[in-house]
Amino acid sequence: MSADFAATPSPPYYAVIFSSLRAEGDDGYGDAARELFAEVSKIEGFLGVESIRGANGFGITTAYFADEAAILRWREDARHKVAQERGKTGWYSHYSVRIGRIERAYEGPEGR
Amino acid sequence: MSADFAATPSPPYYAVIFSSLRAEGDDGYGDAARELFAEVSKIEGFLGVESIRGANGFGITTAYFADEAAILRWREDARHKVAQERGKTGWYSHYSVRIGRIERAYEGPEGR
Numbered sequence: 641m642s643a644d645f646a647a648t649p650s651p652p653y654y655a656v657i658f659s660s661l662r663a664e665g666d667d668g669y670g671d672a673a674r675e676l677f678a679e680v681s682k683i684e685g686f687l688g689v690e691s692i693r694g695a696n697g698f699g700i701t702t703a704y705f706a707d708e709a710a711i712l713r714w715r716e717d718a719r720h721k722v723a724q725e726r727g728k729t730g731w732y733s734h735y736s737v738r739i740g741r742i743e744r745a746y747e748g749p750e751g752r
Numbered sequence: 753m754s755a756d757f758a759a760t761p762s763p764p765y766y767a768v769i770f771s772s773l774r775a776e777g778d779d780g781y782g783d784a785a786r787e788l789f790a791e792v793s794k795i796e797g798f799l800g801v802e803s804i805r806g807a808n809g810f811g812i813t814t815a816y817f818a819d820e821a822a823i824l825r826w827r828e829d830a831r832h833k834v835a836q837e838r839g840k841t842g843w844y845s846h847y848s849v850r851i852g853r854i855e856r857a858y859e860g861p862e863g864r
Binding site for chain 1: 758763771847849854855
């Protein structure tokens with residue numbers, strides 16, 4: 641099992657699904673993304689994150705939180721707010737955010 | 753906006769979040785994956801899918817459905833069942849499935 645997987649507890653918990661298409665050019669994105677992964681991990685109630693971006697610029701990040709209060713803490717985080725603004729004004733040609741309650745989960749393959 | 757984004761309706765609806773790390777070798781995976789994307793789109797209640805895999809073999813697929821009944825139809829789909837078995841026995845070194853109810857969603861950037 642790779643470190644790419646989030647080690648989440650048994651449900652219920654909450655997911656923030658962020659899918660995005662990067663705009664051309666780095667524009668400070670790479671450094672900011674690394675900083676944000678460090679920042680979110682400090683949020684009380686943060687459970688884990690999984691993230692991947694393909695060569696075509698399309699990426700999906702799923703961040704997991706214990707409850708809605710933790711999501712709110714992340715939404716109001718100062719560095720995250722700066723990043724949200726950059727996201728709106730340059731980093732992405734499009735993005736989508738979906739927030740939901742994870743009700744069940746399982747992993748596999750068993751025994752491997 | 754790219755065709756990579758799923759054009760989902762207003763919440764609530766359901767998400768199946770599938771994250772996986774591919775094992776070495778293709779083993780029929782590429783063809784089967786293409787076939788499965790065609791197959792899931794025929795499921796009554798299927799809303800859309802977003803999927804990306806990175807060069808490191810880690811991938812995230814988020815599939816959206818109108819309700820739990822649609823997820824059940826997909827789980828019981830004959831071709832999907834064959835793929836689930838292949839997934840357990842060879843395609844993935846690890847995978848994680850999380851199922852939840854999307855409660856709110858938004859897109860951006862506005863006006864671009």
